[in-house]
Each structure stands twice: as structure tokens, then as C-alpha cells.
Amino acid sequence: MPLLKLNHGTFSPAVEEPLEEVSLADWLDNPQAHAGATALVIANDEDLSVVRCDVHAFSVIILEFPRFGDGRAYTQARLLRERFGYEGEIRARGDVLRDQIFFMARCGIDGFETAHADAASANEALQEFSFAYQRAADSRGAVTDEPIWRRRLSRVKAA
Amino acid sequence: MYRYDEFDATMVAERATQFRGQVARRLSGELSEDEFKPLRLMNGLYLQLHAYMLRVAIPYGTFTSRQMRMLAHVARKYDKGYGHFTTRQNIQYNWPALVDVPDILDDLASVEMHAIQTSGNCIRNVTSDQYAGAAADEVEDPRPYAEMIRQWSTFHPEFSFLPRKFKIAVTASDNDRAATRVHDIGLRLYKNDAGETGFEVIVGGGLGRTPYIGHTIREFLPKEHLLSYLEAILRVYNTQGRRDNLYKARIKILVNTEGAERFGELVEAEWEAIKGGEIDLPAEEMARIDAYFAPPPFEALSVDSAALDQSRQDNDEFAQWLRVNTVPHKIPGYAIVNISLKPIGGIPGDISDEQMEAVADIAERYSFDEIRATHEQNLTLAHVKKDDLFAVWQALKAADLATANASLASDIIACPGLDYCNLANTRSIPIAQRISERMGDLEKQEDLGELKIKISGCINACGHHHVGHIGILGVDKKGEEFYQITLGGSAAEDASLGEIVGRGLSSGDVVDAVETLVGFYRDNRQDKERFLDTYRRLGAEPFKEALYAAA
Structure with missing residues (x-):
């Protein structure tokens, strides 16, 4: 599956370095048996508000979108970024479509396994909106990083 | 009312451009209908029985004359000269061509309107009290919170692919005109004993095939925490709501499976974790939004109007309309005017482009340029001087908009049914029309008092039949349309779900049945009892007996 990576607000095609994947369930069951694992695969029915796991041990965390309409992994991505403070790559796998990429990026996802978009169309999708109303888990410096209400306040203060 | 700044305007314009691109990709064949479907459904565009249907958002039902004129323009230019107001305070167009939809959205964007989140499994258009800012019984105007x-x-990035659609309603009155107890989230703004304003948070109500009255999971939420608390509820729902069965995916199923107490604990735990973050608006931004809803420049008037008293004496028809379709205003010398979109024998909620223009003119001249759409598929002019009521009535009458039946038997909610909808089992509109005609005489209707008849053409309950004083549900039995009657429902502060009474009736018999039930009520009511009160006092049995003895 082609891989796109989002870096400083721009998508580019990436060549996949081989990963050793382990599922969260297997990892919690027996971490020693998977000591060499580099990527953690989290099923989208795992409740990350209760599961405790040292996610920082992995360079990539893979979240699953079995159908584009199944939006559980958006919450997982935000929890990983905002609650766990995870700074590695969060990769979307499954039914990853061009028109979902904007939402995924806003939730902190920065790796995309997709055949439905190339870097050009993904960049286009990301630039469709200049602002966002709400704080999410955008990467720092993204145009949507600062919510509209904050921009309004800074504009008032500047004036 | 709220006006867009450059940020709001940019978001709406960019959404229109984005959708234009999506339509172009569909028309070029780059997207299949299957791939296009979720995209159009994010933007209020449905494929119905005969054509596309476009649903345009009217946030919390408040809009201006300029916006109404644009709605008329859309009806004229792109549709068949009419629109249809819905139970979410929105308007639907039943006949747009796909190729025209991007132009419609551009036209709408030019007056700060759009179709964002009027469909799809996301947070839908937020609804509120149509009397907001005018009602004597509200603690404050609920619309600033609805706007927040x-x-x-x-475009909430985390909550755009929920298990199912999600509807929020806000009221600031003990008289619930926003049906908050039958919403995914209902919010009631009130003042607590300490004199602080905050929200009662009600979760898990809903209609559809499994109706529930909502549960209060928090008695008092300080108003500055509204958004973080909503985010916590939505997050619990997004992760825990069922996705394996379309019919069990609404939050009401989760709340009632977990139990309201347990669900509330999950929300509180999540809220604890996020409430210090940057979700709640700072006081400056809340004040900025609040300021848009400052009262219009009311004149200092006396409570009574001599001109009004004179016209009332001179004209019985006007006097009747005044009694039925106007409501006291919180400011002396003003009144709230309800415009019925339920002419006798008409299609509930339908309005022609010419009528839209007429309402726009009247609102501009007499009601501070502001119009409200109601969840009962009518319109409201919130701030009319009593001195002007006769002129307003004459203008409405000239536009065939002065039917004096607000909240009466012929003020019927009906879903579009099999005349338009591809989910429907039966027709709803013709049943509404025939009941309306049967109930026709407005004086008799006034004598009957408040009577909410609600009709759904299938179990999805878009016509809110569960909460009708008399509810009618259309079911298909071997290719024939049958109608099941429920009694005793209410969507107001005394919310209840109607009980099914007996077997289904044919489309011919159901109109007779309604007449029989109404007659039984009239013969058995005490004092000023409404139909609902008599039903609650006597119970279902005598009504059933009356119904099936007659049949």
C-alpha cells in the first residue's frame, strides 16, 4: 500500500522502512515476546482512556479505519497526541480516503496508507480550509493549529 | 442576531468550493455514486424517490429577511417555486439538479447560509426555542449558546464520523418549546438557587424506531463549561456507541444499555481529563457572541394598544387569529406572532417563493428584520408591536399565511412520506391534508384547544408521532398502507411517549378515527383540560373503547 507522510504541513510519498508490528492486545499480553517490535497496531475498539501502555516505546502507532465511516480512531489519535503526549508517527490504515485526510491530520495522524490519494491530492485536501473553529491535535504550525476564537482574540489585542 | 465575520465567511465559502470540487469529481466519473454518497451526505444532499433533495441549515431557526429572499430565489431559480420547512428548523428543496447544487451553495454563501452538517453521521444543525429573546418565561436568550x-x-475533526447522526437542542425556559427531552442532547438553561445560570444536561432522548425520553446526567453545568462537557459526551459516544447495527447506533441505545448513571460517570471522568484544555471559550469570546444577540431597539410602549383593541372589536376573524396565533412578549407593547404554514388542506411546512418574499417584507417592516423557523414547521415573527398587529395580519392574509390554527388540531407535523422519501412505507402528507380538512372549522378547533397531531410515514418517526398528543404511524402490510394510532405523547417539558391503541387502520378509517377520538375528548373533558390532560386523567382504555366501538 502506498504511504504518504505529513511533515510541516506538506504531504510527500514515503518509502516504507520495514516495521515489526505488534498488536496492542499481544503487547499487553507479553511485552517480552515482542521486544523488537517497532510499530504498535491498535484496534479501533480499544478504549485508550483506560488502557495504559508505554506507547513511547514505538516509533509508529497504526490506527485502523475498517470503513471510512467508522470514526473511532479519530478519538484514539487525539488521545495519543493530547493525553499520552505521543510524538512518533501515527499512521492511518484501512479505508483512508482523500476527503477524510483533513480530519485525520487535525486529529494528529501524520502517516497515511492509501491508494485513494497521492501527495498532490492530499495536499489539496489539506488546503481546502484556511481555519478551524476548534482546538484539536494539529501539528504545530498547521494553519488549523490555532482555533478561530483565538485568532479573533489576538486580532482584537493587536488592534 | 449573529453576523459572520471574515472567519465564518471564509469557512462557508471554502466549504462551497470544496463541494463544487466533489460534485465535479462525481460528474466526471472520478467518483462513483457510492464514493460520492458520503460526501454529499455531509452537505445535506439526499437522493430521494424522484430527485435530489437539498437541506439548507438555519442555525437555531433564526434568519433575516435578506436570507429569506435568497431562499425564495433558490426556490424560483433551481426548484419548483417552493420550499419545505422541517422539524429541525431547516428548509428543504425537493427538486434541485445535482449540476446546480454548487451554484445554489454559492448563492446561499453570499447571505451567510449553507448546508453544512444538515445530514450525515455528525453533529446536526443545533435547534432552539423559536421564541428566544422574546419569551417572557426565559432566563436569558439561549441562542448565544446555540451559536457557540x-x-x-x-467540521469537528473527531466527531464527523459518529456511529449515527447527532442532534442537540437548547432551551432557556421551563416551557420547553425545543423538545429537549427527545434529543441526543437536550440543554436547559436555568438559574440555580445560588443565582448562577447553567445547564441541565439531558442525554439519550430520541424518537425513531426505539423512542426514549432523555436522562438528566448533570443537574447543573456552569455555562462556561458547556463545550468541554459536550466534547466529553461526544467522545464517550464516538468510542462506545454501537456501530454494528444501524438501528442501535444512536446515543439513546448506549445510554440505556449502560444505564444513565454509568454513562454519566464515563462522561464525568472524560470531562475531568479535558476540562482545563482549550475547548471552552474564554469569557471575551463568549461576550463577543453574546453581543450579537442583544435585544433589538424596542420602543417604550404601554402594555395596551388602543389601535389593536379597536381592530379586534371591528374584525372577528382578526380577533380569532390574535387569540390563537399571537403570544405575549416580554416587552410591554409587543407580541410574538406565529405564522402558520398549515393552511387547511395544505401540505405542512410548504411555502411558495412568493410567500417567502411576503414574509421577508413583513419581517423587515414590522419585526426588526428577523424571522424564526419552528420545529413544528411554522414561522415566527418574534418582535411585533401590538399597534402593528392588524397590518401584519392583513399582509399575511394577502399572502394566504394567516390561518388561525397555531397549536390547534390542523397544525399538524408530518414527514414527507412516500410522496418524496425513499425510506417511507406510506404517505403522510395526504393523511395530514385530510385530517386538516375534516377538522377544518377554525372556531371548532379553537374550542378544542391545544392538540398536537403528528404523522410519520414509517418507523423512523421523522413526523415525531411518538410525541404527538395523537400520533399516527404509517406501516406497510402486504403492500397496503395502514396507520397505527398512538395517544398521550408530548415533546414539551412534560415529555412522554404515546401508547399504541389497537390495530392499524386503513387510510380511509384513520381520519374517522381521529374525529372519533377528538369527539370523545370533547364530550369528556373537564374545565380547561387539553386533549392530553383528559387522556392522562382517564387513561387509554376509554379512548380505545370509543375508537373501536365506533369502528
Whole structure:
């Protein structure tokens, strides 16, 4: 599956370095048996508000979108970024479509396994909106990083 | 009312451009209908029985004359000269061509309107009390909070692919005109004993095939925490709501499976974790939004109007309309005017382009340029001087908009049914029309008092039949349309779900049945009892007996 990576607000095609994947369930069951694992695969029915796991041990965390309409992994991505403070790559796998990429990026996802978009169309999708109303888990410096209400306040203060 | 700044305007314009691109990809064949479907459904565009249907958002039902004129323009230019107001305070167009939809959205964007989140499994258009800012019984105007919710929920990246659609309603009155107890989230703004304003948070109500009255999971939420608390509820729902069965995916199923107490604990735990973050708006931004809803420049008037008293004496028809379709205003010398979109024998909620223009003119001249759409598929002019009521009535009458039946038997909610909808089992509109004609005489209707008849053409309950004083549900039995009657429902502060009475009736018999039930009520009511009160006092049995003895 082609891989796109989002870096400083721009998508580019990436060549996949081989990963050793382990599922969260297997990892919690027996971490020693998977000591060499580099990527953690989290099923989208795992409740990350209760599961405790040292996610920082992995360079990539893979979240699953079995159908584009199944939006559980958006919450997982935000929890990983905002609650766990995870700074590695969060990769979307499954039914990853061009028109979902904007939402995924806003939730902190920065790796995309997709055949439905190339870097050009993904960049286009990301630039469709200049602002966002709400704080999410955008990467720092993204145009949507600062919510509209904050921009309004800074504009008032500047004036 | 709220006006867009450059940020709001940019978001709406960019959404229109984005959708134009999506339509172009569909028309070029780059997207299949299957791939296009979720995209159009994010933007209020449905494929119905005969054509596309476009649903345009009217956030919390408040809009201006200029916006109404644009709605008329859309009806004229792109549709068949009419629109249809819905139970979410929105308007639907039943006949747009796909190729025209991007132009419609551009036209709408030019007057700060759009179709964002009027469909799809996301947070839908937030609704509120149509009397907001005018009602004598409200603690404060609920619309600033509805506007905050509109902004917070617009393109929310985490909550755009929920298990199912999600509807929020806000009221600031003990008289619930926003049906908050039958919403995914209902919010009731009130003042607590300490004199602080905050929200009662009600979760898990809903209609559809499994109706529930909502549960209060928090008695008092300080108003500055509204958005973080909503985010916590939505997050619990997004992760825990069922996705394996379309019919069990609404939050009401989760709340009632977990139990309201347990669900509330999950929300509180999540809220604890996020409430210090940057979700709640700072006081300056809340004040900025609040300021848009400052009262219009009311004149200092006396409570009574001599001109009004004279016209009332001179004209019985006007006097009747005045009694039925106007409501006391919180400011002396003003009144709230209800415009019925339920002419006798008409299609509930339908309005022609010419009528839209007429309402726009009247609102501009007599009601501070502001119009409200109601969840009962009518319109409201919130701030009319009593001195002007006769002129307003004459202008409405000239536009065939002065039917004096607000909240009476012929003020019927009906879903579009099999005349338009591809989910429907039966027709709803012709049943509504025939009941309306049967109930026709307005004086008799006034004598009957408040009577809410609600009709759904299938179990999805878009016509809110569960909460009708008399509810009618259309079911298909071997290719024939049958109608099941429920009694005793209410969507107001005394919310209840109607009980099914007996077997289904044919489309011919159901109109007779309604007449029989109404007659039984009239013969058995005490004092000023409404139909609902008599039903609650006597119970279902005598009504059933009356119904099936007659049949």
C-alpha cells in the first residue's frame, strides 16, 4: 500500500522502512515476546482512556479505519497526541480516503496508507480550509493549529 | 442576531468550493455514486424517490429577511417555486439538479447560509426555542449558546464520523418549546438557587424506531463549561456507541444499555481529563457572541394598544387569529406572532417563493428584520408591536399565511412520506391534508384547544408521532398502507411517549378515527383540560373503547 507522510504541513510519498508490528492486545499480553517490535497496531475498539501502555516505546502507532465511516480512531489519535503526549508517527490504515485526510491530520495522524490519494491530492485536501473553529491535535504550525476564537482574540489585542 | 465575520465567511465559502470540487469529481466519473454518497451526505444532499433533495441549515431557526429572499430565489431559480420547512428548523428543496447544487451553495454563501452538517453521521444543525429573546418565561436568550455549539461542532475533526447522526437542542425556559427531552442532547438553561445560570444536561432522548425520553446526567453545568462537557459526551459516544447495527447506533441505545448513571460517570471522568484544555471559550469570546444577540431597539410602549383593541372589536376573524396565533412578549407593547404554514388542506411546512418574499417584507417592516423557523414547521415573527398587529395580519392574509390554527388540531407535523422519501412505507402528507380538512372549522378547533397531531410515514418517526398528543404511524402490510394510532405523547417539558391503541387502520378509517377520538375528548373533558390532560386523567382504555366501538 502506498504511504504518504505529513511533515510541516506538506504531504510527500514515503518509502516504507520495514516495521515489526505488534498488536496492542499481544503487547499487553507479553511485552517480552515482542521486544523488537517497532510499530504498535491498535484496534479501533480499544478504549485508550483506560488502557495504559508505554506507547513511547514505538516509533509508529497504526490506527485502523475498517470503513471510512467508522470514526473511532479519530478519538484514539487525539488521545495519543493530547493525553499520552505521543510524538512518533501515527499512521492511518484501512479505508483512508482523500476527503477524510483533513480530519485525520487535525486529529494528529501524520502517516497515511492509501491508494485513494497521492501527495498532490492530499495536499489539496489539506488546503481546502484556511481555519478551524476548534482546538484539536494539529501539528504545530498547521494553519488549523490555532482555533478561530483565538485568532479573533489576538486580532482584537493587536488592534 | 449573529453576523459572520471574515472567519465564518471564509469557512462557508471554502466549504462551497470544496463541494463544487466533489460534485465535479462525481460528474466526471472520478467518483462513483457510492464514493460520492458520503460526501454529499455531509452537505445535506439526499437522493430521494424522484430527485435530489437539498437541506439548507438555519442555525437555531433564526434568519433575516435578506436570507429569506435568497431562499425564495433558490426556490424560483433551481426548484419548483417552493420550499419545505422541517422539524429541525431547516428548509428543504425537493427538486434541485445535482449540476446546480454548487451554484445554489454559492448563492446561499453570499447571505451567510449553507448546508453544512444538515445530514450525515455528525453533529446536526443545533435547534432552539423559536421564541428566544422574546419569551417572557426565559432566563436569558439561549441562542448565544446555540451559536457557540454551531461553531464548535462545525467540521469537528473527531466527531464527523459518529456511529449515527447527532442532534442537540437548547432551551432557556421551563416551557420547553425545543423538545429537549427527545434529543441526543437536550440543554436547559436555568438559574440555580445560588443565582448562577447553567445547564441541565439531558442525554439519550430520541424518537425513531426505539423512542426514549432523555436522562438528566448533570443537574447543573456552569455555562462556561458547556463545550468541554459536550466534547466529553461526544467522545464517550464516538468510542462506545454501537456501530454494528444501524438501528442501535444512536446515543439513546448506549445510554440505556449502560444505564444513565454509568454513562454519566464515563462522561464525568472524560470531562475531568479535558476540562482545563482549550475547548471552552474564554469569557471575551463568549461576550463577543453574546453581543450579537442583544435585544433589538424596542420602543417604550404601554402594555395596551388602543389601535389593536379597536381592530379586534371591528374584525372577528382578526380577533380569532390574535387569540390563537399571537403570544405575549416580554416587552410591554409587543407580541410574538406565529405564522402558520398549515393552511387547511395544505401540505405542512410548504411555502411558495412568493410567500417567502411576503414574509421577508413583513419581517423587515414590522419585526426588526428577523424571522424564526419552528420545529413544528411554522414561522415566527418574534418582535411585533401590538399597534402593528392588524397590518401584519392583513399582509399575511394577502399572502394566504394567516390561518388561525397555531397549536390547534390542523397544525399538524408530518414527514414527507412516500410522496418524496425513499425510506417511507406510506404517505403522510395526504393523511395530514385530510385530517386538516375534516377538522377544518377554525372556531371548532379553537374550542378544542391545544392538540398536537403528528404523522410519520414509517418507523423512523421523522413526523415525531411518538410525541404527538395523537400520533399516527404509517406501516406497510402486504403492500397496503395502514396507520397505527398512538395517544398521550408530548415533546414539551412534560415529555412522554404515546401508547399504541389497537390495530392499524386503513387510510380511509384513520381520519374517522381521529374525529372519533377528538369527539370523545370533547364530550369528556373537564374545565380547561387539553386533549392530553383528559387522556392522562382517564387513561387509554376509554379512548380505545370509543375508537373501536365506533369502528
